[in-house]
Amino acid sequence: MPGGKTKFNRSWLVKLDNNGNSIGDWCVQDSSNEFAAYCFVCSKSISCANNCLYQVINHADGAKHKQCIKEKKTQKLLFVAKPTSSTSTSTQGGGDVGKSVYLQPLAHTEQVAKAEALWALNVAATGMSYTSCDGLPVLFRAMFPGQVSADFTMSKFKISYLIFDGIGPS
Ligand SMILES: [Zn+2]
Incomplete structure (x- = not known):
């Protein structure tokens, strides 16, 4: 090895x-x-x-x-019906509230992960179809050329995974 x-x-x-x-x-x-x-x-x-x-x-x-x-x-991955909860964004993790927050530049991989997570939240919040995520990386690369869009990946499989296993209830 x-x-x-x-x-x-x-x-x-x-x-x-x-x-x-x-x-x-x-x-x-x-x-x-x-x-x-x-x-x-x-x-x-x-x-x-x-x-x-x-x-x-x-x-x-x-x-x-x-x-x-x-x-x-062949599965119908159509719409995410997700009830909006006004508290769901602020409670996760917890424990660090009150500490000083240092704004550090994110590492590249974190920026990419953040972009993907933001997109997943957007899809969940607006009820967009999963299928609309196919081809998104190509579109984003054309619209926003740069290192983050170059490494951004998304598909209907990935959005399903992100929403149910990433931000959904576990
Ligand atoms: Zn496999």
Whole structure:
């Protein structure tokens, strides 16, 4: 194992798998393991300990993954009906209220994650269709050229994952 473990790298998310999908359409970093990716279409962690990108792309070649993608594509992911709650934005995390807040410039990956999270909140708040998120990264890159839009990934699978597993009730 030359060089030891390789960490998950967000730059993979804009690469295409062998099915022609952006990896970011179905994959995020495993939140519990920086050396693993997580396929939210199959709900499966993908170890990246060696030759990571290859392992992620290899996962997309699997019959099970292709079947999951196919099933998700035929599912009707239409509208999110989410009751608005005026308290939901301020209570999360808690505990640090009252401390001084230092405004630090966000690291690049955090800026990208923030953009994706803001978009997910926007979709949840306005009830936009998940399908409208397909093609969004290309649109945003054309509208807002820059490093954040270059690494921004979104798809109907990802928005579903973000809303239900990211900001939804757990
Ligand atoms: Zn998968």
